Amino acid sequence: MSRPNVLEAMAALQDHARMLRTQRTTELFAADPGRFANFSVALDDFLFDFSKHRVTRETLGLLIALARAADVEGRRAALFAGEPVNSTEHRAAAHMALRDLGQGPLLVGGEDVRGLVAQERARVYDFARAVRSGALRGARGEPFSDIVNIGIGGSDLGPAMAARALSPFTAGGPRTHFVSNVDGADLADTLKTLDPARALFIVSSKTFTTQETMTNAQSARAFIVEALGEAAVASHFAAVSTRLDKVAAFGVDVSRVFGFWDWVGGRYSLWSSIGLSLAIAIGPEHFTEFLRGGADIDAHFVEAPLERNIPALMALIGVFHRNVEGRAAHAVIPYDQRLARFPAYLQQLDMESNGKAVARDGGVAEFATGPIIFGEPGTNGQHAFFQLLHQGTDVTPIDFLVAAEPIDADAHHHALLFANCLAQSEAFMRGRTLGEVKALLAAQGLGAAEIEALAPHKVFSGDRPSSVLLYKRLDPRTLGRLVALYEHKVFVQSVIWDINPFDQWGVELGKELANRLAPIVENASAPLDALDGSTAGLIRWRREAERG
Numbered sequence: 009m010s011r012p013n014v015l016e017a018m019a020a021l022q023d024h025a026r027m028l029r030t031q032r033t034t035e036l037f038a039a040d041p042g043r044f045a046n047f048s049v050a051l052d053d054f055l056f057d058f059s060k061h062r063v064t065r066e067t068l069g070l071l072i073a074l075a076r077a078a079d080v081e082g083r084r085a086a087l088f089a090g091e092p093v094n095s096t097e098h099r100a101a102a103h104m105a106l107r108d109l110g111q112g113p114l115l116v117g118g119e120d121v122r123g124l125v126a127q128e129r130a131r132v133y134d135f136a137r138a139v140r141s142g143a144l145r146g147a148r149g150e151p152f153s154d155i156v157n158i159g160i161g162g163s164d165l166g167p168a169m170a171a172r173a174l175s176p177f178t179a180g181g182p183r184t185h186f187v188s189n190v191d192g193a194d195l196a197d198t199l200k201t202l203d204p205a206r207a208l209f210i211v212s213s214k215t216f217t218t219q220e221t222m223t224n225a226q227s228a229r230a231f232i233v234e235a236l237g238e239a240a241v242a243s244h245f246a247a248v249s250t251r252l253d254k255v256a257a258f259g260v261d262v263s264r265v266f267g268f269w270d271w272v273g274g275r276y277s278l279w280s281s282i283g284l285s286l287a288i289a290i291g292p293e294h295f296t297e298f299l300r301g302g303a304d305i306d307a308h309f310v311e312a313p314l315e316r317n318i319p320a321l322m323a324l325i326g327v328f329h330r331n332v333e334g335r336a337a338h339a340v341i342p343y344d345q346r347l348a349r350f351p352a353y354l355q356q357l358d359m360e361s362n363g364k365a366v367a368r369d370g371g372v373a374e375f376a377t378g379p380i381i382f383g384e385p386g387t388n389g390q391h392a393f394f395q396l397l398h399q400g401t402d403v404t405p406i407d408f409l410v411a412a413e414p415i416d417a418d419a420h421h422h423a424l425l426f427a428n429c430l431a432q433s434e435a436f437m438r439g440r441t442l443g444e445v446k447a448l449l450a451a452q453g454l455g456a457a458e459i460e461a462l463a464p465h466k467v468f469s470g471d472r473p474s475s476v477l478l479y480k481r482l483d484p485r486t487l488g489r490l491v492a493l494y495e496h497k498v499f500v501q502s503v504i505w506d507i508n509p510f511d512q513w514g515v516e517l518g519k520e521l522a523n524r525l526a527p528i529v530e531n532a533s534a535p536l537d538a539l540d541g542s543t544a545g546l547i548r549w550r551r552e553a554e555r556g
């Protein structure tokens with residue numbers, strides 16, 4: 009679909025950016041003492057600071073014009089109205105309905121789903137309470153000390169990320185484990201730590217066909233059968249899926265099967281029954297707080313004008329870097345060790361959503377789309393890949409995430425953590441010129457020749473953009489806010505790029521080929537002639553290695 013208004017708005021931004029590049033961000037701060045206030049947005053105790061991006065009020069005006077030209081507001085309304093915005097699968101993307109704790113109707117495809125959602129959530133909560141209290145027990149009458157979620161992608165990353173992030177809120181709950189990889193080492197290493205009589209497995213899969221999950225589930229089943237007998241399976245397994253027919257065939261007791269709906273995408277499913285392992289870990293009350301955090305952001309996203317709308321601004325700043333400045337990657341660095349899995353979670357959310365080259369109408373996307381998302385907690389990343397971020401040939405925009413106060417950590421540690429976060433953000437913006445380096449080296453007493461040789465290596469170009477998301481503390485509500493913020497950021501970007509963020513056809517080909525290759529790999533005499541030379545050669549090597 010040709011979008012002349014959008015192309016025009018993007019061209020205007022590109023013209024504007026050419027002028028902007030003659031200025032340094034530090035000069036923008038010097039010229040505007042109110043820059044921090046003007047280029048940050050607070051949502052009660054939550055702050056988004058984007059003042060260290062080289063953007064002006066004019067840039068923001070042009071970005072908002074771009075968003076309006078792409079009809080971000082109209083598409084947002086369609087999303088929240090439960091329309092089938094996932095056009096290739098003819099589905100709504102109504103994950104917001106799962107965290108709406110209000111009273112009014114929740115329309116998805118014209119149907120009010122509030123009752124359905126509330127009913128399933130109540131079942132999840134009852135089950136979580138029963139496991140936590142010990143009312144629900146294993147086949148030998150023992151309470152469950154360990155919960156193992158078996159899932160992958162959206163059926164793993166969300167609960168795994170959140171259970172780690174919210175570990176201070178798990179008192180009174182069992183230990184939780186997450187097994188995802190078809191690599192048997194993943195399951196084996198977990199099973200080693202378990203007493204089967206006290207272990208509960210939750211098989212989480214939207215489709216209940218995913219190779220990794222089904223394979224791990226069967227092996228876990230064998231582990232229980234071997235230790236406790238076939239009859240114990242019903243007591244030691246629960247399942248979460250949209251395909252209740254397939255779960256029944258696996259043998260999970262129907263009272264322990266929790267459903268959700270096709271209008272909940274895998275990477276948006278943490279809010280649904282897929283959050284069962286998290287609900288058990290932190291308890292229903294904390295889980296509700298997590299939902300409330302998501303709902304806070306939904307309300308903000310719908311109500312705040314684009315100029316003060318945090319997810320919209322995050323998205324637009326990202327579009328500026330991706331499409332105007334040509335940045336191919338985006339780093340997310342939580343200065344919060346418990347958010348260690350947050351970058352991995354965002355990789356799926358962002359890259360599976362916006363990693364597309366095809367426009368909604370099947371044509372070629374007009375612009376470069378989703379960047380490569382990566383990250384690790386600070387300060388660890390500082391001692392690993394920050395060298396490239398500071399001095400590499402590519403500029404990578406960064407989101408820093410940090411709490412104003414720790415949940416339970418030592419105040420001195422937190423002060424150092426916080427200082428490091430701000431120091432990095434400042435260093436990326438400020439940089440250090442050749443003149444400054446030379447003056448520093450001279451002050452250290454180095455000779456002229458040595459200064460000439462060393463100085464270029466110590467220069468930092470600066471003007472490397474970063475945002476800071478500053479939250480009070482990493483509690484369930486804050487985590488809900490963080491997740492929902494990024495969900496809506498990804499959505500706004502998809503609208504500007506005119507792609508469907510809710511499908512993921514790009515994962516299919518590999519799955520198909522793996523299913524075709526698996527029997528060939530397993531059968532040492534299967535012919536290899538139909539395979540390409542490299543694949544056949546690699547299988548031959550494996551066969552030879554196996555033969556010793």
Ligand SMILES: O=P(O)(O)OC[C@H]1O[C@](O)(CO)[C@@H](O)[C@@H]1O
Nearest residue numbers: 161162163213214215218274515
């Ligand atoms: O929940 P399921 O159906 O097992 O799928 C797991 C994951 O696989 C994908 O379909 C593709 O990798 C993801 O979108 C999904 O979250």
